[in-house]
Amino acid sequence: MALMPVKDALARLLDGAVPLASETVAIGRAAWRVLATDIAALRTQPPFDASAMDGYAVRAADVAATPVTLHVIGEAPAGKGFTSKVGPGEAVRIFTGAPVPAGADAVLIQENTRLSPGGVEALEPVAAFRNIRRQGLDFREGESLLGAGRVLDPAAVSLAAAANHATLPVIRKPLVAILATGDELLPPGSETGPDQIISSNAYGVAAVIEKMGGVPLDLGIVPDDRPAIAAAIDSAREAGADVIVTLGGASVGDHDLVREVLTSSGMTLDFWKIAMRPGKPLMFGRLGDVRVLGLPGNPVASLVCSHLFVAPLVARLGGRPYALDIRDAVLGVDMAENDQREDYVRARVETRDGVLVAAPFPVQDSSMLRILADANALIVRPPFAPAAPAGSPCRVVLLR
Ligand SMILES: Nc1nc2c(c(=O)[nH]1)N[C@H]1C(S)=C(S)[C@@H](COP(=O)(O)OP(=O)(O)OC[C@H]3O[C@@H](n4cnc5c(N)ncnc54)[C@H](O)[C@@H]3O)O[C@H]1N2
Numbered sequence: 001m002a003l004m005p006v007k008d009a010l011a012r013l014l015d016g017a018v019p020l021a022s023e024t025v026a027i028g029r030a031a032w033r034v035l036a037t038d039i040a041a042l043r044t045q046p047p048f049d050a051s052a053m054d055g056y057a058v059r060a061a062d063v064a065a066t067p068v069t070l071h072v073i074g075e076a077p078a079g080k081g082f083t084s085k086v087g088p089g090e091a092v093r094i095f096t097g098a099p100v101p102a103g104a105d106a107v108l109i110q111e112n113t114r115l116s117p118g119g120v121e122a123l124e125p126v127a128a129f130r131n132i133r134r135q136g137l138d139f140r141e142g143e144s145l146l147g148a149g150r151v152l153d154p155a156a157v158s159l160a161a162a163a164n165h166a167t168l169p170v171i172r173k174p175l176v177a178i179l180a181t182g183d184e185l186l187p188p189g190s191e192t193g194p195d196q197i198i199s200s201n202a203y204g205v206a207a208v209i210e211k212m213g214g215v216p217l218d219l220g221i222v223p224d225d226r227p228a229i230a231a232a233i234d235s236a237r238e239a240g241a242d243v244i245v246t247l248g249g250a251s252v253g254d255h256d257l258v259r260e261v262l263t264s265s266g267m268t269l270d271f272w273k274i275a276m277r278p279g280k281p282l283m284f285g286r287l288g289d290v291r292v293l294g295l296p297g298n299p300v301a302s303l304v305c306s307h308l309f310v311a312p313l314v315a316r317l318g319g320r321p322y323a324l325d326i327r328d329a330v331l332g333v334d335m336a337e338n339d340q341r342e343d344y345v346r347a348r349v350e351t352r353d354g355v356l357v358a359a360p361f362p363v364q365d366s367s368m369l370r371i372l373a374d375a376n377a378l379i380v381r382p383p384f385a386p387a388a389p390a391g392s393p394c395r396v397v398l399l400r
């Protein structure tokens with residue numbers, strides 16, 4: 001049977017996936033969120049001509065020939081401007097950030113002055129407008145500052161705050177329910193019986209979701225039992241999940257019930273089984289507005305599918321840009337020909353003489369998490385790739 005190509009499966013998964021609705025958050029909670037709308041300045045910054053230096057507000061013409069002594073008529077610290085006008089031969093002691101008083105047109109830095117009995121002695125001339133930040137230098141009220149879709153990185157969130165936004169409209173974070181299925185599974189820290197293993201997949205999948213700006217909702221482990229799976233799916237929907245990710249029970253075994261239960265709950269199956277290794281039994285369907293991804297139970301398949309499918313879906317729903325980090329490399333060893341499945345082969349890559357060289361791990365069983373943790377890349381072997389000797393070009397997905 002021809003299996004669906006990976007890129008077609010991804011296109012179907014992302015079809016119609018657009019950023020979720022916006023919500024309002026306090027500026028203090030907005031870092032790393034995604035702006036839902038353009039925002040404009042609510043004020044002008046600086047709101048007045050401001051001193052950029054500690055020194056003396058002067059009339060440039062008065063200090064054209066130095067040394068010259070000026071009469072100090074007052075002081076202007078930041079936050080409290082000097083209210084009278086600076087006349088000929090006069091100066092105002094001023095500090096960085098303070099409004100430049102009327103009449104003055106330059107700030108003479110403190111280092112170029114000396115206190116004298118009659119006031120302050122200017123030792124160097126200063127050109128008009130030197131050391132003054134003109135009103136609106138940074139931005140003016142009403143100017144557009146940040147565009148919709150901007151990730152609120154440190155500079156963006158500080159700019160929004162400076163423009164006087166106490167709250168910001170951001171795209172809601174996708175809520176992704178995760179459901180592990182299997183009678184053999186127990187949570188980490190359990191005393192395991194002889195036939196049991198630890199449920200590990202949910203943690204790595206949740207890590208991918210969080211990295212992409214989503215909120216994982218771990219619904220725990222349910223046994224291979226139709227009513228229990230159906231109840232967990234209901235609870236995911238009640239919780240308002242945008243996406244449901246099931247783990248395991250996706251294959252053809254008698255205890256692989258997930259697809260059947262989901263279909264009975266009203267899911268429209270989009271695809272099941274793709275031309276990918278690991279990850280062949282991947283399933284995708286829609287339950288109303290909710291996208292449902294059934295990941296294979298084998299831990300490496302779950303995680304590789306998370307990088308390839310869960311990550312772009314969460315990014316898209318959350319309005320974030322995302323692309324796998326795919327690089328050109330060469331094979332460090334010979335690789336055999338490939339069958340119909342696109343292979344994602346755990347490998348270590350390193351740069352040798354400016355070239356990325358990829359060496360696959362010799363054993364690739366998709367239960368082996370340690371090798372995935374040791375890998376820093378996945379070699380992508382296209383379907384039906386011919387045998388390739390060491391030195392052949394290849395493509396790699398960088399994992400870290
Ligand atoms: N006759 C066939 N058998 C299998 C096929 C096939 O095409 N024909 N595909 C194989 C492939 S490939 C995969 S991948 C697995 C996927 O099967 P399931 O999604 O049904 O996964 P399970 O059978 O439930 O579990 C497989 C394996 O993974 C362990 N597991 C499951 N969940 C977790 C978890 N949350 N944390 C850690 N480990 C988990 C489970 O104990 C099994 O060992 O099917 C092959 N079979």
Ligand code: MOO
Nearest residue numbers: 278279280301366
């Ligand atoms: O596709 Mo399975 O994911 O090889 O183990």
